[in-house]
Amino acid sequence: MDINGVKEYGKLMDKMQVAYTNLVATMEWELFRRGAYSGFLDDIYMRKVSAILDRQSPLPTHVLAEKAHISPKCIHRTLKKLEEKGLIERSKQEGNKKTQYISLTESAKKDMKTHSENSQEIMQSIFNGALSENERMQMLTATETLLNIFEKCCAFADTDNKPVQPAHVHFSYDLTQHVLSSKTSPFANRKNKKTP
CATH class of the missing domain: 1.10.10.10 (Winged helix-like DNA-binding domain superfamily/Winged helix DNA-binding domain)
Incomplete structure (x- = not known):
């Protein structure tokens, strides 16, 4: 079952991680080439x-x-x-x-x-x-939204600054549900699809 596009979102995040890694490598090579x-x-x-x-x-x-x-x-x-x-x-x-x-x-x-x-x-x-100006603004808004979600959900310390061990399974599911139900999510308006 693909609830609110969770599988689709997961695949997209995997692709984004690979793309970001490649972007960082490209930037590091260019910085090296420039002597920076x-x-x-x-x-x-x-x-x-x-x-x-x-x-x-x-x-x-x-x-x-x-x-x-x-x-x-x-x-x-x-x-x-x-x-x-x-x-x-x-x-x-x-x-x-x-x-x-x-x-x-x-x-x-x-x-x-x-x-x-x-x-x-x-x-x-x-x-x-x-990117057009509109696309750039949408990307910045979506990135800020994700960053805020990650900062709230991915805290590494409680209020006393003591390390907290995250509950990966529940956290991952809750985070995904929050992102997918967010008004700014591209998956928010999709209907639940049942897969065999």
Whole structure:
């Protein structure tokens, strides 16, 4: 049984994941070709930590781990890699000699800015003329809706910032039902189809 297009939606999401992976690979190759590929892109944790520090720093190590939703062991390993590449610096603040504060180096800030500018330029060249203004606005609205749903449904911590183990089966079904019943979903107006 295909309730509200769940199977169709699942297939579409699988295709989107492959397309997005290919898009990221294309962008990374173009960044490399332009000389704008930086060390903070080496793994997902380095990307997350660098992006957080680019928006807000200095941050204590434990706060950075919470914001990135990664374990203390993983944050230390990630920070070590970033430090070896010269992308972060550690400091202590007066009055609190125990807590280490992490911030991006000036070199890393320049790399992040160059990466961001080049990424935007590449994305503009990819989408230039591919979408009408109306289609672009629909895509942005749908993407924002999905992001809001994922942020609400995919919380990695409860209100006390303690890790929560998601119930994958129920969560996945509930999320899919929510997306499919949403007014902005392309599947919202489809009738239930029964399949053998």
